[in-house]
Amino acid sequence: MNIKKGDTVKILTGKDRGKSGKVVNADSKTSKVSLEGLNLYKKHVKPKKQGQKGEIISIARPMDISNVAIVCPSCNKQTRIGFRMDVDKKVRYCAKCKGAI
Numbered sequence: 001m002n003i004k005k006g007d008t009v010k011i012l013t014g015k016d017r018g019k020s021g022k023v024v025n026a027d028s029k030t031s032k033v034s035l036e037g038l039n040l041y042k043k044h045v046k047p048k049k050q051g052q053k054g055e056i057i058s059i060a061r062p063m064d065i066s067n068v069a070i071v072c073p074s075c076n077k078q079t080r081i082g083f084r085m086d087v088d089k090k091v092r093y094c095a096k097c098k099g100a101i
């Protein structure tokens, strides 16, 4: 999976299309990412104890990584990721400006 936690990505589909946000969770098993404050849905939480109020909370719904594109921190453009070997580790780089991501 090319996208990691902490990356900035742009949403390509759905109601939040065109918006960008930070990846707060990346699940390589399901190939889904959750973005900070985006693609939210509201969930009703039932009161756990009597006398307590129920709540509505917003939860980031994980999105398939095919629906997002990474935004390069160097050139600030939506881009594709390339990989190169740097000494002994694999480095991700921007296909547009060749800067490391």
Ligand SMILES: [Zn+2]
Binding pocket: 072, 073, 074, 075, 076, 077, 079, 094, 095, 096, 097, 098, 099
């Ligand atoms: Zn770039």
